[in-house]
Amino acid sequence: MILVSKLCGKISPLSLKDYKENGGFEALEKALFKMKTEQIIDEVRASNLKGRGGAAFPTGLKLQFVASEKSDIKYIICNADEGEPGTFKDKILLDGCPFQIIEGMIISALAVGASYGYIYIRGEYPQTKDLLKKAVNILKEEGFLGKNILGTDLCFDIEVRTGAGAYVCGEETALIESIEGNDGRSRFKPPYTANKGLWGKPTLVNNVETLINIPYIISLGSEEYKKFGTKSSSGTKLLSISGCVANKGVYEIEFGMTIREIINEICGGVETDKEIKFVQLGGSSGAVLPAEMLDIKIDFDELNKLGIGLGSGAMFVGDESICILDFVKTTMEFFKHESCGKCTPCREGNRHINKILNRIIEGKGSNRDLELLVDICELMKDTSLCGLGQSAPTALLTTMKYFEEEYKEHIEGFCRAGICNLKKGAVVYG
Amino acid sequence: MNCLKNDIESIIEKIGNTPDKLIEILIEVQRQSEENYISKDALKIISKELKISLSKAYGVASFYSMLSTKKRGRYVIQICNSAPCYMNGGKQVKKYFEDILGITVGEMTDDGLFSLEFTGCIGTCDKAPAVKINDKVYGNLNKEKVEALVDSIRKEEEVCDFSF
Incomplete structure (x- = not known):
């Protein structure tokens, strides 16, 4: 834990005294008393901070979009709806240092001119929600939230809201629908949320980890902050690592480490006596990479070159005991369940993918099925309304690319891992 | 039904009676129910109190997977x-x-x-x-x-x- 998570577990999460003794609210004071609002945005832009929720959009640009909107009221939303399977890093930050996230929200509010904020936390974290409510109340009592913050003109208040179990609500427009009390169904874009978001007003939506970076950028200054990480990816990233590694958990790393280094040096290697078969990067919506690709660096540009996203920073490590098709089936069943049903490509695409995968796993598939799968995946990627449908086929497409042989084997009636109800054994091609 | 009505009214009083509070209210109503679900009667009362249609309340209650409109175990x-x-x-x-x-x-x-x-x-x-x-x-x-x-x-x- 090197930068943004360094207070997590070290201080009592609801002790304002602990937080202040460790530099808490120094960034807010600097922003309030020593900086103009444009300077705050410039500093965040110069830091090259990119959104940590999954889309990696430049945070400074987002701040600027909302700041440039003219409106009587603007909102800030902290997206704490981490529903991406295998992602549990925001929970560590929310439980470990809620004040720092809120400080990031207050500084953002000052920068864009927002007067009201929401923390939208997933319903699966009820204890964390209670903790956040307490944290907000403490800050209200101490004059860090509410009217005339620290005696200035800044007025900003926060309300904690909760979801009730819907993956799609991590998508910002679905999240906004949920705060408004509706089903979480994504909206058509444009208008974008920076222009017309919550209740039709300009809204800034940022992930927990993105927000927690902001106090550091302000107090360190962008130059100092950029010393962490690489040229294209400054700062650090929290990775949630699960699967067959010896030490599963959340780790904060500097950008630039390779996947192999992370697995071997941080996670203590593989738990079993088997070899690594694949790593899925970015959670269930991310790419599945074969063992030969483990020397890829965690760096936005390097990953982009390969057409891969870092997503939320979840990493599943799978060993040889896992059947790729059975694994992908689990993933696709998840998306079928979580599709909100509003747009046809996602609703129907996921249903048909599941049908075809089942057929192949039962040994009744054909080569035509493989072509069909690719067609459906491409269609979903191009035409789905929101990120859910666009990224749902990623695991399927990447496994069909890197583990093509296993798909062919299943069509011929073999499962090398011995998981599917087929003949056990690999088929040697060529 | 009367007892249920009083319980729900006090939940709404605590959380607020604007339509955006619907999800929070549904979670709390479910939590307080013995059978971990939101009954049709409860939905009727909630929709009336929040001045929204029953179909809207049911739609939201059935959309989110943590909420149930069917009886469940304790x-x-x-x-x-x-x-x-x-x-x-x-x-x-x-x-x-x-x-x-x-x-x-x-x-x-x-x-x-x-x-x-x-x-x-x-x-x-x-x-x-x-x-x-x-x-x-x-x-x-x-x-x-x-x-x-x-x-x-x-x-x-x-x-x-x-x-x-």
């Missing part, structure tokens, strides 16, 4: 079926629960004590395989732990029964 066991738990033997955990409770996923035990469901990732992937029982999360499960967990809940409930 203990709702939600088995994570996302990829990290799958990789660490989540399928076996499902089987252990099904065997010990004598029901399959989607069903409730005859005594109304347990319901078995699937859930998406609950953010406990470092302790996979994991389940959530009401608001508590239990991780690193194996056959023995599943049996001990169900046993301890059954015993706790027996103690409660004697007090009546």
Whole structure:
């Protein structure tokens, strides 16, 4: 834990005294008393901070979009709806240092001119929600939230809201629908949320980890902050690592480490006596990479070159005991369940993918099925309304690319891992 | 119905009666119900109080997977079926629960004590395989732990029964 998570577990999460003794609210004071609002945005832009929720959009640009909107009221939303399977890093930050996230929200509010904020936390974290409510109340009592913050003109208040179990609500427009009390169904874009978001007003939506970076950028200054990480990816990233590694958990790393280094040096290697078969990067919506690709660096540009996203920073490590098709089936069943049903490509695409995968796993598939799968995946990627449908086929497409042989084997009636109800054994091609 | 009406009214009074509070109200109404669900009568009262249509209230209650419009057990066991738990033997955990409770996923035990469901990732992937029982999360499960967990809940409930 090197930068943004360094207070997590070290201080009592609801002790304002602990937080202040460790530099808490120094960034807010600097922003309030020593900086103009444009300077705050410039500093965040110069830091090259990119959104940590999954889309990696430049945070400074987002701040600027909302700041440039003219409106009587603007909102800030902290997206704490981490529903991406295998992602549990925001929970560590929310439980470990809620004040720092809120400080990031207050500084953002000052920068864009927002007067009201929401923390939208997933319903699966009820204890964390209670903790956040307490944290907000403490800050209200101490004059860090509410009217005339620290005696200035800044007025900003926060309300904690909760979801009730819907993956799609991590998508910002679905999240906004949920705060408004509706089903979480994504909206058509444009208008974008920076222009017309919550209740039709300009809204800034940022992930927990993105927000927690902001106090550091302000107090360190962008130059100092950029010393962490690489040229294209400054700062650090929290990775949630699960699967067959010896030490599963959340780790904060500097950008630039390779996947192999992370697995071997941080996670203590593989738990079993088997070899690594694949790593899925970015959670269930991310790419599945074969063992030969483990020397890829965690760096936005390097990953982009390969057409891969870092997503939320979840990493599943799978060993040889896992059947790729059975694994992908689990993933696709998840998306079928979580599709909100509003747009046809996602609703129907996921249903048909599941049908075809089942057929192949039962040994009744054909080569035509493989072509069909690719067609459906491409269609979903191009035409789905929101990120859910666009990224749902990623695991399927990447496994069909890197583990093509296993798909062919299943069509011929073999499962090398011995998981599917087929003949056990690999088929040697060529 | 009157008792229910009073309970719901006091929940709404606490949370607020604007339509955007619907989800928070539904969660609380479900939490306070013995059978872990939101009844049709409850939905009628809520829609009236918030001045929204019944279909809207039902639509929201049926959209979110944590909310239920069907009766459930006092203990709702939600088995994570996302990829990290799958990789660490989540399928076996499902089987252990099904065997010990004598029901399959989607069903409730005859005594109304347990319901078995699937859930998406609950953010406990470092302790996979994991389940959530009401608001508590239990991780690193194996056959023995599943049996001990169900046993301890059954015993706790027996103690409660004697007090009546």
